[in-house]
Amino acid sequence: MKHTILVIIIFWLAWQTGLSQNQYETKIPNIRKVLIEKIPGTLLIEQSQNNVFKIETDKEPSEIVEDERTRGLKPVTSSYDNTGLGLSLVQSGSNVTISGPNQFDATGNYTIFLPPEVEVSVDLTNPFSGQLVEIRGLKNSLEVKTLSGDIKFSNITGPTVFHSISGNIEGSFSDLNQEAPSSIISISGLIDLAMPSNTKAEVKLMSVSGKIYSGFEIEKEKPNKNKDPRAGELAQISGIGQKTSGKINGGGTSLILQSISGNIYFRNK
Amino acid sequence: MKKRIIDYQKTDTMKCNNTQINALLTAYLDNALTPEESKMVEAHLNDCSDCLDELQEIRTLHLQIEHTPLIDPPTDAERRFRQMLEKQHKPQKQSITITVDFSWKKIAAAIIIFLAGAATVLLFQSKTDSDTSSIAHLENQVSQMRQVLMTALIKNDSPSDRLKAVQYAEQISGPSPEVTNILLETLNHDPSVNVRLAAANALHQFAVHQEVRTKLAQSLQQQSDPMLQIVLIKMLVQFHERSMVPTLQDFSHDEKTHEMVKKEAEEALTVLL
Amino acid sequence: MDWLSDEDIMLEVKQGNIDALSLLFKRHHKHLFNFFLQTGVEYHHSEDLTQQVFYRILKYKDSYREKAGFRKWMFTIARNIMRRHFETRKRHPEQELPAILLNISERQTIDSEEEERIKALYKALEKIPPQDRELISLSRFQGMKYEDIAEITGTTVGAIKVKMHRALKKLRDLYFEKADH
The missing domain is CATH 1.10.10.10 (Winged helix-like DNA-binding domain superfamily/Winged helix DNA-binding domain)
Incomplete structure (x- = not known):
């Protein structure tokens, strides 16, 4: 009873102060994959509770640019803000795409909370994208692409498919998912990766002109027997670039770390 | 009122020696003592007029304070508070929440069960009719299975799944032209650079075949990622694949080419020409 | 609305109905303001600090423990803010009390x-x-x-x-x- 009255009062208050509608819930059925692109600011991704998927921003509505002429019209060509947060959210099949506007505006901080089962794909290769993505505690399958933006992460498990042109890729795994391979590539940025010391994997580390450091004992592969019947008993010519490959802790899923000019730091923790 | 105060002041000498009890007088008036303490104080008050007087004085002061009105805050205090509250409404993390319905998991589970079923059937078949046949035959069956899984996974939307498919392809013994084609297709068209690179690495073992090398050289022409360009150049140089020379020349002349790729191409050219 | 305890309202605030905080502001801001004055904070600063206390309550609403006395929590925050105020302003609270406390006839x-x-x-x-x-x-x-x-x-x-x-x-x-x- 007390509670009911309180709720009524709260509503009355909310109405009184003209509380704006800046928190709302939507139900989207059958999400299998979440694609995130062109986020106008820094992006933080965290695990959510209860299959809920939530977006937060500190961006003020007034900061969200709006063209006076477009009032009442919906853009046909590009995405539009249907979340009230300066982002559009579009479902197509089992995929949901979250996308920002085509504007140079990277002033906001966005946090997206995702449930553990969805696949996550972050594409910040658009020049309108912000410069940093950070992923914390996600057990999801992750794909991240950036141009110059850094990719930071902590306590993830993968499988991961990370690619950056000049951004640094650094962070730690809490465990390495053995279901599928993980691949991390930076063209000119560094790769600094920490994994639990008991991680089992088949690693391939390669840097064309950078240096490779490893805290793990890598058991070198025995010379590979060529599986091509035509090659017969010919030994395979091994090695592309500065390459180290082999098993750690007896081997497991495939883990690829590659860079052209960046150093690779492969740490055990 | 004033008179009374002066009276107390005059009569009160406050010479009680029992400081321990005296210290409890204020708390006594505030009903903040334990029952034992209260009893002690009451017993003491019976024969200590000093403390009784002091108690009276304390009460007077308390009343005085009680009758002292609090100062009113500035009139706009509440307006300022409301403004603060309003601000909190806005920048303080706007958010949208979406509830996810996971019925797709059932579909995924069904696919896995189907694949697992197909695998056991294959294995079982190989077991029954391999009573007499060789282990090679069994291996062949496993390879066949990998190929089934690979062709299914390579179409998958998830890049990790496609990486897995490429990994299967690498493990297939006696790869078929079909597998090679799928890998080449992946190398040229997969949306993820990571998967394309894995495909390039997997194709390394098939590069002994001239037709594969020709395809790899063609692929080099259309790759835009510097990492892939370097890996392909290194691979093809090993096999002295001269069909890539024009592409390498393009790379070395094009200003947009990544510096390291240019270096790699120029080195390769000196070897190939 | 007096039958609602401070604690009930604060729990509601904690759950996100931040507008409910205005009920608590109405109830307690005068006391807070006077607390600051009586401990030696100048008039306008007392008003600022009062606002700060409520801002902090809002900011740390998640750390409010269920069943914890609201006024106790509020004054703990107020006391910390007050100490910080004296520290940063390098003003000693031993100094005289704000004049407003003595200029009674000006007010009423x-x-x-x-x-x-x-x-x-x-x-x-x-x-x-x-x-x-x-x-x-x-x-x-x-x-x-x-x-x-x-x-x-x-x-x-x-x-x-x-x-x-x-x-x-x-x-x-x-x-x-x-x-x-």
């Missing part, structure tokens, strides 16, 4: 005898050490219980009983002496 019509009395009270309060002012403000002016004050100031109830008595004794001695003049 009041008979002169009463005015004298209140002036005497604040002048006495001005002369006692800041820790004692704080205790007296919390206990006598804001009506906080000994247990709560003990928690706010991080000491035992036993110690508070004695400290309170001593603080009030200092005030009494000064006050009644003043009144005698």
